[in-house]
Amino acid sequence: MRRMKAAAVAATMAGALTLAACSGSSSGNASEEPDTSGGDAPNELTFMFRGGEYDKLAYEQAIASFEEETGASVTMIITDADQYATKLQAAIAGNKVPDVFYIEPGRMQGYVYANVLADLTSYVEQDVLDNIWDFGVEAYRFDKETGQARTGPLYGLPKDVGPFGFGYNTVMFEKMGIEAPDPDVPLTFDEFVDIAKQLTTDTDGDGELDQWGTGLNVQWNSQAFVWGAGGDWISEDQKTVTVDDPAFAEALQWFADLQLVEQVTPSVEPAQTLDTYQRWMAGEIGFFPVAPWDIATYNAVAEENPDTFGYDVIPYPVANAGDETATWLGSLGIAVAETSKNKDLAAQLAVYLSTDLEAQKILAENKVQIPNIKDYAFGEWIETDAPAAGWPANTEEFLQIADEYGRALPGTWTYAPEWYDEFWVGIDQVLTGQMTAADYAAQVQPNMQSKLDLAWSNAEQAKAQG
Amino acid sequence: MATTAPEQATSRWTKEDARAARKRNAKLHRKEYVWAAAFLAPPVIGWIAFLLFPMAFSVYASFTNWNGLGAMQWIGLQNYVNLFQDPYFWKALWNTLFYMIGIPIGLALSLGLALALSRKIRGRTFFRTVYYIPVISSLAAIAILWQWAYNGDFGLVNQVLALFGIQGPNWLMDPVTAKPALVIMMVWKGLGYSMILYLAAVQAVPRSLYEAAALDGANAWKRFTKITWPMVRPVTFFLVVTNIIGGSMIFTEINIMTPTGGPQWSTASLVWYVWNKAFRNLQMGYATAMALVLGILVLIVTIIQFRLNRANNFSID
Structure with missing residues (x-):
């Protein structure tokens, strides 16, 4: 019966995937x-x-060493990043769960409740952690009992942590004779x-602006400014949407006013696209985000x-002197299937991939990520390997974000992020000045709260049903 | 039908003979039945396993609260009640309908192209190839390409508009222009396919009909409306039906070009919303209910189209 159900679920998922992919059926690939x-x-x-060529390269080497050490035979399945989550869910529903696989923290709860993920707590030594x-x-x-994230049994190990840093154009500052910001x-x-x-x-005197202070995408940058001003999207217990808090509205309005009032960004609309990314690399923008995955590209442009x-x-800037800076920190994890026939070996592989020094060196050297291992990151890497590989002068800021003040994006610790997605639906009205941040936040808060309540109720349901 | 055989038969046949003959026949038929069943089995089993079963399962799932991973909880019609009260469902449905505007535009353009390229003009093969290239290209690659083309600052579209002194909008970031921008891209992508079908249909129209019409004094417009258009109608019908079905399932372009559903949800299609609910927000039961409603709507539209087509059927005989 279980097999029948699995077959039915797999067929349904396949149908859903086909449905979703139908319009692309002529792509011929x-x-x-x-x-x-x-x-x-x-x-x-x-x-x-999932991942790029360097992830593959790093893991191929790490897995070869693992196979040699343990006698294991590991089959690697790599998928496109945008299809990974869907394929994994289909594999899980079809009872074809891989032994070891990537998982995002934000998607973990459903998998834990469905007993998909093995508890790795007893497999990892404390000194490794x-x-x-x-x-x-x-x-x-x-x-599982309280529904609280960041506490309890361990269901995965990080493949990486991704600090979303802030940066400035050193050449532009020098040319303009502006003192460089304190690192x-x-x-x-x-x-x-x-x-x-x-x-x-206007640097060329043609009467039009061609250089701007900044140009930030609201969906990826406003968190740092809102947090830096003491606001947040959600309460600490993850149960109340707090966007109607005055500190939040004030920070968001300040962010929108960078264009509306101060006019230090190119224009409202381009700031919402990747346009400013191009302008930043063209040397037309002063301040812009810098994350580890950008380093290789930025270095090539600088060269x-x-x-x-x-x-x-x-x-990232803060509202007042003395306030604590903030930004977000992402992560991708490595988990083990509860149903794995070789759970011990699979857990061993997960630990190996998360903490293998050689793999970490390859990924850091190729500027895919900062190292996972703290003593290497704060020691040999920051002192010799990072400068040698061309990481920026203040790379240590990335380590501080990872170690001290980086926070997860809102929505990561809740069962589903729909409530957080809701916030962005009409955000352009704030950026274009059609609505004030306070009015928008007040308008959107009830919808967000009802979606957050739904996420909690679905989590309860998932917990009860298993 | 009467023959002399029964007379002869009565003299020779016994009950045993008849029974043996029946047995032989039955054996022969049984063999044939077995073979027939063997030939029929793969499609029937395939249909049951990959269509009927999943569909029945989907119907069941749509009555449950299910995250796609764990057990299902029966909630009756609640998903459907929620769905009809969900403003995003209606908005996604409206967006999906809006995208259908591209169907008549695409058909008109492709018929025009087919008519042009059915004439003996220089570079005919080259143009036919050029128009067909988007059809065989990866949709994901095309979506990325158009995303750049629509870029507010550096995009090709706005650069071309700037040549005429027009300052183009930031197409995909403006709730007013995002949907039309996607329609233009879809028309471009589908043009070659419709054109090829129309080309075949146009070339299959008997020359004698045009000659007869010309002798009767029909001008080019009359020849088009009275001969070409009716003669290519089966192709038009086929394209309308398949385009509506395909258009109702639009997903990839939306997901790549406007991954958050566009400004103020202006580009989210119904299938994108289904995917979002099912795989991002773990509401597989609700998503299944939406998929079924979409399926039923497409079915109704298709039945209406078939009825209309039957009513307008004609034969040149």
Whole structure:
């Protein structure tokens, strides 16, 4: 009966995927789906993950070493990043769960309630955990009883942590004769606007602005400013939407006013697209986000255009002097299937992939991520390996974000992020000045709250049903 | 039908003979039945396993609160009640309907192209190839390409508009222009396919009909409206039906070009919403209910189209 149900679910999922992919059926690049089932023989494992060529390279080497050490035979299944979550869910529903696979913290709860993920607590030594970023470990803890994330048994280990840093164009600052921001002390909002105003100028004298202070995508940058002003999207217990808090509205309005009032960004509409990313690399924007996955690209641009582009990392601005800077920190984890026939070996592989020094070196050297292992990151890497590989001067800021002040994006610790997505639906009305941030926040809060309540009720349901 | 055989038969046949003959026949038929069943089995089993069973399962799932991972909880019609009260469902349905505007536009353009490329003009094969290239290209790649083309600052579309002194909008970030922008892209993508079908249909129209019409003094417009258009109608019908079904399932373009459903949800299609609910927000039961409602709507529209087509049927005989 269980088999029948699994077959039915798999067929339904396949139908849903086909339905979703139908409009793309003429693309002519359909390929055979790999078998994601876990290994049968005592030494066989499957590892399903997503990523670019460097992830593959790093893990191929790590897995080769693991196979040599343990005699295991690991089959790697790599998928496109945008299809990974859907394929994993289909594999789970079809009872073809890989032994080891990537998992996002934000999607973990449903999997834990459905008993898909193995509890790894007893498989990982405490000293190993102590040497990984706390955020990266906590992100994969979940307490089924209370429904609280970041506490309880461990259901995964971090593949990486991704600090979303802030940066500035060093060449532009030098040319304009503006003092470089302090790498350790965050600018205040007022200082930030002052500098941004100085940077916003017509450099070629044709009567049109061609250089701007900043240009930030609201969906990825407003968190740092809202948090830096003491606001948040959700309460600490993850049960109340707090966007109607005055501090929140004030910070969001300040963010919108960078264009509406201060006019230090190119324009409202381009700021919502990736346009400012291009302008930043073209040397037309002063302040812009810098994250580890951008480093390789930024370095190439800096090398090609040293007269217009150079960059370094600084902390995100804060509302008032002395406030704590903030930004978000992402993570991707490695989990083990509860149904794996070789759970011990699979757990061993998960630990190996998360903490293997050679794999971490390859990923860091190729500027895919900062290392996972704290003593390496704060020691050899920051002192010699990172500078040698071309990481920016203040790379240490990334480590501080990972170690001290990085927070998860809102929605990560709730059962589903629908309530958080709701916030962005009409955000353009604030950015274009059609609504004030306070009015918008007051209008959207009840909808967000009802979706958050639904997420909690669905979590309860998932807990009850298993 | 009467023959002399019964007379002869009565003299020779016994009950035993008849029974043996029946047995032989039955054996022969049984063999044939077995073979027939063997040939029929794969599609029937396939249909049951991959269509009927999942559909029945989907219907059941739509009456449950289910996250797609764990056990299901029966909640009766609650998903459907919620669905009809869900403003995003209606908005996604409206967006999906809006995208259908591209169907008549695409058909008109592709018929025009087919007529043009059925003439003996220089570079005919080249143009036919050029128009067909988007059809065989990866939809994901095309979506990314158009995303750049629609870029507010650096996009090709706005650069072309700027040549005429027009300052184009930031197409995909403006709730007013986002949907039309996607329609333009879809028309472009589908043009080659419709054009090829129309081309075949146009070339199959007997020349004698045009000659006879020309002798009767019919001008080019009359020849088009009275001969070409009716003669290509089966192709038009086929394209309308398949485009409506395909258009109702639009997903990839939306997900790549406007991954959050567009400004103020202006581009989210129904299938995108279904996917979002099912895989991002773990509401598989609710998503299944929406998928079924969409399926029923498409079925109704298709039945109406078939009825209309039957009513307008004609034969040149």
